Amino acid sequence: MMTEYYAPTDVMLGKDAVSMCGEMLARNKAGKVLIHYGSERVVRNGLIGQITRQLDEKGIGYVLLGGAQPNPRLSLVRKGIALGREENVDFLLAVGGGSAIDSAKAMAYGLYDEGDVWDFYTGARKPSGSFPLGVVLTLAATGSEMSDSSVITNEDGGLKRGCNSNFCRPRFALLDPTLTYSVPPYQTSCGTADIMMHTLERYFHPSATLDLTDKLSIALLRSVIENGQKALQDPEDYDARANLMWASSLSHNGLMQVGNGNRGDWACHQMEHELSGMYDVAHGAGLTAIWGSWARHVYMEDSERFAVLGEELFGLKRTSDPDRDALQAIKAMEACFTSIHMPITLKELGVDPTDEEIDELAEKATFFGKRTIGSFQILDKEDIVAIYTAARG
Amino acid sequence: MMTEYYAPTDVMLGKDAVSMCGEMLARNKAGKVLIHYGSERVVRNGLIGQITRQLDEKGIGYVLLGGAQPNPRLSLVRKGIALGREENVDFLLAVGGGSAIDSAKAMAYGLYDEGDVWDFYTGARKPSGSFPLGVVLTLAATGSEMSDSSVITNEDGGLKRGCNSNFCRPRFALLDPTLTYSVPPYQTSCGTADIMMHTLERYFHPSATLDLTDKLSIALLRSVIENGQKALQDPEDYDARANLMWASSLSHNGLMQVGNGNRGDWACHQMEHELSGMYDVAHGAGLTAIWGSWARHVYMEDSERFAVLGEELFGLKRTSDPDRDALQAIKAMEACFTSIHMPITLKELGVDPTDEEIDELAEKATFFGKRTIGSFQILDKEDIVAIYTAARG
Numbered sequence: 001m002m003t004e005y006y007a008p009t010d011v012m013l014g015k016d017a018v019s020m021c022g023e024m025l026a027r028n029k030a031g032k033v034l035i036h037y038g039s040e041r042v043v044r045n046g047l048i049g050q051i052t053r054q055l056d057e058k059g060i061g062y063v064l065l066g067g068a069q070p071n072p073r074l075s076l077v078r079k080g081i082a083l084g085r086e087e088n089v090d091f092l093l094a095v096g097g098g099s100a101i102d103s104a105k106a107m108a109y110g111l112y113d114e115g116d117v118w119d120f121y122t123g124a125r126k127p128s129g130s131f132p133l134g135v136v137l138t139l140a141a142t143g144s145e146m147s148d149s150s151v152i153t154n155e156d157g158g159l160k161r162g163c164n165s166n167f168c169r170p171r172f173a174l175l176d177p178t179l180t181y182s183v184p185p186y187q188t189s190c191g192t193a194d195i196m197m198h199t200l201e202r203y204f205h206p207s208a209t210l211d212l213t214d215k216l217s218i219a220l221l222r223s224v225i226e227n228g229q230k231a232l233q234d235p236e237d238y239d240a241r242a243n244l245m246w247a248s249s250l251s252h253n254g255l256m257q258v259g260n261g262n263r264g265d266w267a268c269h270q271m272e273h274e275l276s277g278m279y280d281v282a283h284g285a286g287l288t289a290i291w292g293s294w295a296r297h298v299y300m301e302d303s304e305r306f307a308v309l310g311e312e313l314f315g316l317k318r319t320s321d322p323d324r325d326a327l328q329a330i331k332a333m334e335a336c337f338t339s340i341h342m343p344i345t346l347k348e349l350g351v352d353p354t355d356e357e358i359d360e361l362a363e364k365a366t367f368f369g370k371r372t373i374g375s376f377q378i379l380d381k382e383d384i385v386a387i388y389t390a391a392r393g
Numbered sequence: 394m395m396t397e398y399y400a401p402t403d404v405m406l407g408k409d410a411v412s413m414c415g416e417m418l419a420r421n422k423a424g425k426v427l428i429h430y431g432s433e434r435v436v437r438n439g440l441i442g443q444i445t446r447q448l449d450e451k452g453i454g455y456v457l458l459g460g461a462q463p464n465p466r467l468s469l470v471r472k473g474i475a476l477g478r479e480e481n482v483d484f485l486l487a488v489g490g491g492s493a494i495d496s497a498k499a500m501a502y503g504l505y506d507e508g509d510v511w512d513f514y515t516g517a518r519k520p521s522g523s524f525p526l527g528v529v530l531t532l533a534a535t536g537s538e539m540s541d542s543s544v545i546t547n548e549d550g551g552l553k554r555g556c557n558s559n560f561c562r563p564r565f566a567l568l569d570p571t572l573t574y575s576v577p578p579y580q581t582s583c584g585t586a587d588i589m590m591h592t593l594e595r596y597f598h599p600s601a602t603l604d605l606t607d608k609l610s611i612a613l614l615r616s617v618i619e620n621g622q623k624a625l626q627d628p629e630d631y632d633a634r635a636n637l638m639w640a641s642s643l644s645h646n647g648l649m650q651v652g653n654g655n656r657g658d659w660a661c662h663q664m665e666h667e668l669s670g671m672y673d674v675a676h677g678a679g680l681t682a683i684w685g686s687w688a689r690h691v692y693m694e695d696s697e698r699f700a701v702l703g704e705e706l707f708g709l710k711r712t713s714d715p716d717r718d719a720l721q722a723i724k725a726m727e728a729c730f731t732s733i734h735m736p737i738t739l740k741e742l743g744v745d746p747t748d749e750e751i752d753e754l755a756e757k758a759t760f761f762g763k764r765t766i767g768s769f770q771i772l773d774k775e776d777i778v779a780i781y782t783a784a785r786g
Contacts, residue, residue, distance in 0.1 A: 010398075211616055
């Protein structure tokens with residue numbers, strides 16, 4: 001099976017990374033930039049000012065648009081596209097975490113195209129290009145700063161949908177770990193969980209993989225677990241923050257899927273998208289709340305793969321029974337989520353869906369009967385209902 | 394310290410990778426291509442024909458130039474530049490291993506520039522651009538398929554010099570592991586050693602590094618050692634060849650130096666360049682013949698770093714004495730080189746330099762007194778003489 005690895009984002013990692021912003025925009029021939037961010041904190045703390053001063057120096061124009069929020073909204077994307085057209089911008093700069101980046105990516109698609117941008121998220125049309133964009137990262141989590149992916153929520157129906165294409169891979173990403181010092185503990189945990197899950201979704205796939213990719217994945221997971229715990233203990237631990245930030249990029253830029261034909265499982269992500277579409281929960285927390293139930297539902301497909309993870313990542317002793325080893329590995333992973341204060345059930349997540357709601361979640365996850373999800377094990381609506389139900393806790 | 398990670402090469406890895414050649418050239422808007430290769434084997438075995446048929450189908454012109462050899466020569470580079478000008482090519486395609494790629498990179502610099510291409514290798518001038526190039530890889534070794542580096546030998550004086558810039562990073566690289574089935578055992582060993590050394594040169598640097606980078610480096614080294622041994626046992630082990638091929642790219646594309654300010658040590662490479670410039674030995678073998686002597690000369694700078702490598706990579710038990718642990722780690726690495734039939738002394742390499750020759754090697758390595766080499770420990774001529782001398786065996 002052929003794999004493409006294409007991660008052309010020019011990454012600067014270090015304390016002075018943001019000082020490269022004007023230079024990187026100039027290199028990319030930006031004329032006028034739509035700077036998109038989330039909370040007004042980045043204005044108040046001077047980050048936006050630090051960026052706009054560099055643009056002024058380089059003679060690059062800009063217009064500001066804030067307001068991106070977790071599970072970024074289609075309405076704001078449309079607003080950004082209209083603003084970008086009105087102001088004749090030719091480049092987008094996302095300042096923030098995955099929400100600002102995904103929202104900016106959607107604007108970048110929309111500005112390139114005449115039609116309805118939501119089409120790219122429903123799958124009705126495929127993007128044929130995008131405006132160029134760059135990133136100043138303030139949160140280690142989604143890996144959107146190097147990825148080909150963006151996820152948008154349509155408030156009309158609470159649908160959360162993703163669009164993947166190489167067009168939206170950022171031209172550059174500036175990673176200053178000190179910008180994440182102020183990330184609160186819960187968000188730090190959610191980010192750590194998200195990075196882990198991006199790696200796990202790729203680790204669990206049905207086709208034979210490269211030994212090298214497996215080893216890199218497990219090395220990354222080990223580093224993320226250790227440094228997530230360190231960042232929770234000391235939010236200003238530079239090395240911990242730097243490791244998490246770089247891990248967020250590597251877990252989602254394609255490196256961890258080389259050799260598996262560009263596929264992963266992604267069932268947990270798709271089930272979580274429906275959860276956060278309906279209940280607006282934090283993405284990382286939604287993922288860990290489901291993972292164990294997903295894993296127990298599917299591990300018999302290839303218990304050896306779970307068992308190896310338990311051995312290599314957690315040092316679990318192998319027995320003669322791979323099924324038993326797999327269950328031990330799942331337990332160890334859940335203990336690991338707990339150690340970074342992430343939920344392992346819906347109850348711990350603070351969500352208590354009725355049977356009807358679970359049916360609705362599953363219905364949405366199958367695009368109303370139009371698709372199955374997962375690849376490690378292919379899941380239909382019945383499986384999905386069973387997993388959500390088991391995840392109640 | 395700020396690190397840049399920029400590896401924009403679009404990589405296709407798999408048995409059908411070469412079938413993407415016409416498509417990738419078309420995507421990159423190639424009009425006429427200089428196809429540069431090494432031995433005529435790639436013509437006889439049909440690989441060149443497979444490529445040119447695709448170009449014909451896409452209506453892309455081409456001209457062929459073979460003859461690249463290990464330690465690729467400046468004279469052939471000049472010939473390629475003249476041919477490229479004459480034929481009005483706008484794209485270069487290297488078909489082969491590091492020699493063909495490095496030679497094509499030098500042509501790509503030369504075609505872009507009016508002046509003498511050798512200036513970029515002596516450091517007299519810095520490149521300001523390069524013609525675009527792509528790669529069809531037939532050897533897992535140098536990692537030039539994703540790297541910013543090329544090394545050329547000037548027959549006039551036997552000088553081997555490198556030039557690094559992002560301009561020469563290939564636009565695409567097609568990696569079909571089956572193309573390396575026919576690589577003879579000695580070349581397989583040399584390639585494995587080269588991949589290991591690209592990783593080790595980056596692991597040993599003086600600035601604090603990212604834990605994640607260390608973990609990824611050790612994961613890669615472990616995979617390379619295991620798969621190098623497997624490929625020697627069974628040259629047609631697809632998975633082993635695929636792991637080695639991908640490891641060659643990752644060991645030299647910058648991933649293994651993130652967090653160390655884009656630096657590594659590189660003393661062994663610089664000392665080996667003089668060896669192969671004078672004796673025309675295989676690069677990988679030249680590196681392993683020196684490494685142990687280099688390591689024993691410098692380990693006291695940071696014996697802990699060697700000790701950790703011994704523990705994590707070879708499972709060596711730590712003692713209370715990091716110096717002793719470091720020496721054990723060096724021994725284990727040498728045993729590992731021996732296990733893949735690589736020399737650990739100059740004698741085993743088949744080179745027996747006189748004192749005068751060692752003086753000349755050291756003189757050249759310092760650019761005739763104009764530089765020191767290394768960063769883990771900075772080495773002057775005296776150090777270099779001591780290391781070459783200790784390496785005699």
